[in-house]
Amino acid sequence: MPAVITPFDDALKSCNLYPLRAAGVATLQVNVGKKCNQACHHCHVEAGPNRAEMMDDAVMERCLRLLKEERIPVLDITGGAPEMHPRYRDFVERARGMGAAVMTRCNLTILREPGMQDLPAFWKSHNVIVVASLPYFRREETDAVRGKGVFEKSIEAVKRLNATGFGVGGSGLTLNLVYNPAGAFLPAPQEALERQFRAELTKSHGIAFNRLLALTNMPIARFKDYLNRKNAHDSYLGRLAGAFNPVAAENVMCRSMISIGWDGFLFDCDFNQMLNLRVNHGAPFHINDWDQGVLAGRQIVTGPHCYGCTAGQGSSCGGEIS
Amino acid sequence: METYYNPADLDKFGDMGKDAPELWNAFMQWYGKVFQEGALTEREKALIALAVAHAVQCPYCIDAYTKSCLEKGSNTGQMTEAIHVAAAIKGGAAMVHGVQMRNAAEKISF
Numbered sequence: 001m002p003a004v005i006t007p008f009d010d011a012l013k014s015c016n017l018y019p020l021r022a023a024g025v026a027t028l029q030v031n032v033g034k035k036c037n038q039a040c041h042h043c044h045v046e047a048g049p050n051r052a053e054m055m056d057d058a059v060m061e062r063c064l065r066l067l068k069e070e071r072i073p074v075l076d077i078t079g080g081a082p083e084m085h086p087r088y089r090d091f092v093e094r095a096r097g098m099g100a101a102v103m104t105r106c107n108l109t110i111l112r113e114p115g116m117q118d119l120p121a122f123w124k125s126h127n128v129i130v131v132a133s134l135p136y137f138r139r140e141e142t143d144a145v146r147g148k149g150v151f152e153k154s155i156e157a158v159k160r161l162n163a164t165g166f167g168v169g170g171s172g173l174t175l176n177l178v179y180n181p182a183g184a185f186l187p188a189p190q191e192a193l194e195r196q197f198r199a200e201l202t203k204s205h206g207i208a209f210n211r212l213l214a215l216t217n218m219p220i221a222r223f224k225d226y227l228n229r230k231n232a233h234d235s236y237l238g239r240l241a242g243a244f245n246p247v248a249a250e251n252v253m254c255r256s257m258i259s260i261g262w263d264g265f266l267f268d269c270d271f272n273q274m275l276n277l278r279v280n281h282g283a284p285f286h287i288n289d290w291d292q293g294v295l296a297g298r299q300i301v302t303g304p305h306c307y308g309c310t311a312g313q314g315s316s317c318g319g320e321i322s
Numbered sequence: 323m324e325t326y327y328n329p330a331d332l333d334k335f336g337d338m339g340k341d342a343p344e345l346w347n348a349f350m351q352w353y354g355k356v357f358q359e360g361a362l363t364e365r366e367k368a369l370i371a372l373a374v375a376h377a378v379q380c381p382y383c384i385d386a387y388t389k390s391c392l393e394k395g396s397n398t399g400q401m402t403e404a405i406h407v408a409a410a411i412k413g414g415a416a417m418v419h420g421v422q423m424r425n426a427a428e429k430i431s432f
Contacts, residue, residue: 138397181392188395192365196395 015246027257190320213319248314365394
């Protein structure tokens with residue numbers, strides 16, 4: 001019998017957070033396309049080498065105009081593997097030229113692909129913040145999540161980033177790693193996990209990083225298929241709902257960012273984007289109709305998957321949130 | 323098929339509060355504090371709990387502390403080593419009792 005899950009909005013009501021509203025737009029998270037050199041089990045984007053969706057010039061130009069005109073301080077570039085977008089470097093350069101901090105989501109193995117070897121130097125020259133996926137400090141778990149051989153390639157990539165200065169103390173170049181659980185369980189507390197990662201990665205591989213961000217696996221897309229195959233969807237969602245944390249709910253990332261899809265549609269977060277739940281409740285839902293005043297205070301579109309961001313210590317694209 | 327151990331029974335653990343709520347509340351308060359970070363981390367305590375669960379062969383505890391260990395950041399390598407510790411102590415305990423066998427035999431032997 002399926003577990004009865006309290007509707008997410010009722011959980012918000014229980015801590016006086018309903019309706020959940022944005023409190024500004026501090027980050028523009030831009031998904032430039034779904035093409036990726038990997039096809040990971042947990043990927044909520046269902047990205048892969050055969051995905052053709054790519055942001056066109058008009059939408060990219062509109063994103064850049066927004067950064068400039070609305071003075072949005074942070075550009076968070078994601079995909080797919082965003083580096084595979086033909087205008088990726090131009091996008092980064094121009095956003096940095098406008099004074100925005102640029103964060104790039106990197107799967108690490110992309111650095112081995114043809115034409116990508118100089119990415120660390122490019123990132124260094126523009127002082128880009130690199131946020132790189134490394135699901136665990138052991139081969140077994142990492143390869144189980146991201147595919148056979150990915151751990152070795154990832155370690156090699158981190159070494160190259162370290163050699164360029166990323167993650168190395170005093171360099172001013174930031175390399176944050178991203179952990180996500182290798183299965184249907186919640187992430188460990190971020191700080192404790194970071195200590196473990198740092199100790200193990202230093203000891204076994206001599207590599208360095210700045211911060212570890214612990215992310216919860218979202219029960220959507222490919223990971224939802226996995227949960228259904230394991231007959232574990234309801235128990236996982238129950239686990240997330242049972243660990244609802246009002247402090248995490250208050251600090252969810254959707255309150256301070258907007259996610260822009262490759263085709264210019266607007267979403268409250270990357271997960272809503274993958275569920276095609278556009279910005280709603282009267283706010284414009286395409287970049288061409290951007291209205292900063294309305295979007296900055298919009299009501300967030302919620303669903304059961306939102307428990308993924310509010311369980312335990314909480315989860316966001318920036319890691320733990322409470 | 324009915325069995326004495328049913329996974330769904332784990333969720334009924336709280337039923338043990340019926341008829342003896344004060345004792346249950348005291349137990350739960352103590353239990354919660356035991357697993358909080360102290361001289362040992364929560365992760366280390368979960369590994370100990372997993373090992374003990376195997377020593378006492380409690381399927382409920384094995385289920386619960388497998389999840390707990392993973393959620394505290396342990397991996398199956400560390401968890402397997404913890405179970406080896408439990409097995410070594412169980413095996414060692416059996417073996418060291420062999421001394422009692424030798425003592426008993428000595429008492430009645432030429």
